[in-house]
Amino acid sequence: MDPHLVVCVRLVLSAAILMTVCLVTMRDQLKSILTNRNALIDLVLYGVFGCFGCQFTYIMSIAINTAGIATLMEQLGSVVVIGYACLMERRLPRKRELTAIVLGTVGMTLICTQGDLSGLALSPQGLFWGVLSMVTLAAYVLLPTYLMKKWNGVAVTAPSIMVGAVAALIFLHPVGSAFPADLGAIAGILGSVFLGVVLPYPLFLRGLREAGPVVAGLLTGIEPVAALAFTTVLLGTAVTGFDAAGAFFIVVMLAVVALPDKPRRLMRGPSFGSSSPDDGVLDEGPSL
Incomplete structure (x- = not known):
């Protein structure tokens, strides 16, 4: 199925469902x-x-790489968030942040090179979309910090996904793409809409309230491991020892990022529409 069509269908259906929930x-x-x-x-x-x-970027990375590798690379967006925080605060990384950067770099290097530093195991296109997914995940985490302080998570997510759906229809223009008519494809799309977009974000916010940012942040580290395991068991995708080692380093990196220096505070993120420089405390964020 055309990745462009997948993105458009996921966003349009998710926006319709969440906007209906908000209106009601x-x-x-x-x-x-x-x-x-x-x-x-x-x-x-x-x-x-x-x-x-x-x-x-995530769907394109999956289309070129695998779901497991794409998820692992996307989670390295935490390193981008750390770099952004250091840049905005005009400081060097703290010890914990530097540790996370090193762990993430080692993990990504193992996956991308498969232990051979003389060349890349991933295709240039796969690396491009993987790195771009890291950047957009950082944007996904940083941009709504001001909004999340003032409004309910679903009330923020619904109109945002609606904007994203409009952007997808404009930029991807999937009019000529054929939608598969078989039940398997339809079930897959509906599953990705509910399990990949509609349910995860509200559930993560509920977990954040109930368990706190540290536990919730640590639990997000299960996602890349689960993606790697599911693609191996269910789809028969080959996983090398270097993939497993890279996954280990990235999961440890996520654990390090999730552990705050001070209670309830991982790092700060600014508002992009607010005039207040103090708006937005960033705890952690899920992937779409």
């Missing part, structure tokens, strides 16, 4: 966020570069 259960919050000028700026940026960008 949290109409006042939705009206509040849509009538706030600063929030609208953040909403558009988050929708285009976060929701659409993260979905598009």
